[in-house]
Amino acid sequence: MVGGLQDREAEGGSRYDVLHTDCPARGVVDHVTSRWGVWVLISLRSNDLRFFELRESIRGISEKMLAQTLRALVQDDLVWRKVEPTTPPQVTYGLTEFGREVSEPLTELFDRITRRLPQSGGVNRRYLADH
Structure with a gap:
């Protein structure tokens, strides 16, 4: 796939081969698509959130x-972190410009999935009762 996702030109003229295990872009993709990375990015799409608010918004995450x-997403420059010098410290997280770019297609993906889900039958009835 010439010029496609697997073989993109990086700054300075070198190429990224995202299918290669040593490719730096692969680490970012792994963090975004990790079990919880997707949910963190989706949760931060509409608002900056403090740590406990983010934890409450993503059910099931420890x-x-x-x-x-969050540490991985901050390191990848997808999420920013702001610490307020209070006791205890208040830590707020939000999406960087790069994080917004990356999370946009994820939001579209989930919108498409939820539009296609049947209103009954295959959908978890407990979820429907809660919402």
Whole structure:
């Protein structure tokens, strides 16, 4: 696939081969598509959130996994982190410009999926009762 996703030109004229295990872009893709990375990016699409608000918005995530996921996404420059010098410190997270670009197609993907889900039958009835 010439010029496609697998073989993109990087700054400085070198090429990224995202199918190669050593490709730096592959690490970012792994973090975005990790079990919790997608949900963090989706949760931050509409608002900046404090740590506990983010944890509450993503049901099923532990504090440990949220902290690890946020650390990776901050390192990849997808999410920014702001610490307020209070006692205890208030930590707020939001999407960087890069994070917004990456999360946009994820939001579209979930919108398409939820539009296609049947209103009954295959959908978890407990979820429907809660919402």
